[in-house]
Amino acid sequence: xxxxxxxxxxxxxxxxxxxxxxxxxxxxxxxxxxxxxxxxxxxxxxxxxxxxxxxxxxxxxxxxxxxxxxxxxxxxxxxxxxxxxxxxxxxxxxxxxxxxxxxxxxxxxxxxxxxxxxxxxxxxxxxxxxxxxxxxx
Amino acid sequence: xxxxxxxxxxxxxxxxxxxxxxxxxxxxxxxxxxxxxxxxxxxxxxxxxxxxxxxxxxxxxxxxxxxxxxxxxxxxxxxxxxxxxxxxxxxxxxxxxxxxxxxxxxxxxxxxxxxxxxxxxxxxxxxxxxxxxxx
Numbered sequence: 001x002x003x004x005x006x007x008x009x010x011x012x013x014x015x016x017x018x019x020x021x022x023x024x025x026x027x028x029x030x031x032x033x034x035x036x037x038x039x040x041x042x043x044x045x046x047x048x049x050x051x052x053x054x055x056x057x058x059x060x061x062x063x064x065x066x067x068x069x070x071x072x073x074x075x076x077x078x079x080x081x082x083x084x085x086x087x088x089x090x091x092x093x094x095x096x097x098x099x100x101x102x103x104x105x106x107x108x109x110x111x112x113x114x115x116x117x118x119x120x121x122x123x124x125x126x127x128x129x130x131x132x133x134x135x136x137x
Numbered sequence: 138x139x140x141x142x143x144x145x146x147x148x149x150x151x152x153x154x155x156x157x158x159x160x161x162x163x164x165x166x167x168x169x170x171x172x173x174x175x176x177x178x179x180x181x182x183x184x185x186x187x188x189x190x191x192x193x194x195x196x197x198x199x200x201x202x203x204x205x206x207x208x209x210x211x212x213x214x215x216x217x218x219x220x221x222x223x224x225x226x227x228x229x230x231x232x233x234x235x236x237x238x239x240x241x242x243x244x245x246x247x248x249x250x251x252x253x254x255x256x257x258x259x260x261x262x263x264x265x266x267x268x269x270x271x272x
C-alpha cells in the first residue's frame with residue numbers, strides 16, 4: 001500500500017490505481033491465484049492419471065484405445081492435459097520473466113510459451129476425444 | 138573517462154551475490170529443483186502429447202511410439218519424468234502449506250525440504266514397482 005512506501009505519499013500512482021490494487025503488473029494476484037487453482041487440479045488428477053497410464057503401458061494399440069475410450073478414463077485424461085497445459089504456461093512465464101531480460105526476446109519467448117502450451121494441450125485433447133468417441137462411429 | 142572503460146555487458150552497479158556465492162542449503166536446493174523439475178515436465182508434456190496422438194493415429198503409429206518409449210532411453214526418460222512429476226507435486230504441496238502461513242519454522246522448513254526429496258524418491262519407486270508387479 002502506498003502509505004507504507006519509503007517515499008511516503010510521493011507515489012506516482014493515481015487514486016484509481018491504488019483502489020484497484022493491481023500493482024505494476026496490472027494483474028494483481030491473478031497469476032498467482034490461477035497457478036494455485038490449476039496446481040490443486042493437477043494434484044487431484046495426477047494419481048488417477050498415473051494409474052491409467054500404468055494400465056495402458058505395454059499393451060497393443062487396440063487395448064490401449066479400449067482403456068482410454070472408457071468415459072471415466074477419457075474425462076480424467078482430458079481434464080489433466082488441459083490443467084497441466086494451463087499450469088505449465090503460467091509457470092514457464094515466470095521462468096522467462098526471471099531470466100530473459102531483452103524486451104524483444106522476452107516477448108518472443110512469452111508468445112512461444114503460449115503457443116507450445118496450447119499446441120500440447122490441443123493435440124493431447126484432440127487425441128483423447130478422438131479415441132473417446134471412436135467406439136461410437 | 139570511467140564510462141569509456143566499461144566493457145560491453147559488464148555491470149558496474151553493485152550486484153547482489155548469486156547462487157554460486159551461497160552455501161547450499163536443503164531449502165535452496167529444493168527450491169531450485171522445483172523449478173528445474175517444472176521445466177523438465179514442461180518439455181516432457183510433448184512426449185505425452187506424442188504418445189496420445191500416436192495412439193489416436195492407429196496401430197502402426199502407436200507401435201513405433203511404443204518402440205521409442207519402450208527403448209532403454211525411453212524408459213530412462215519415463216523414470217525421470219515420474220520422479221520429476223512426484224517431486225514437483227510434493228514441492229507444490231509444500232507451497233500450499235506455506236500459503237497457509239505454516240511450515241516456516243527453522244526445523245520445519247528443512248524437514249519439509251528433506252521430506253520432498255525422500256517422498257518423491259519413495260513415490261517414484263512405488264509407482265514403478267506397482268506398475269511392473271501388477272503387469
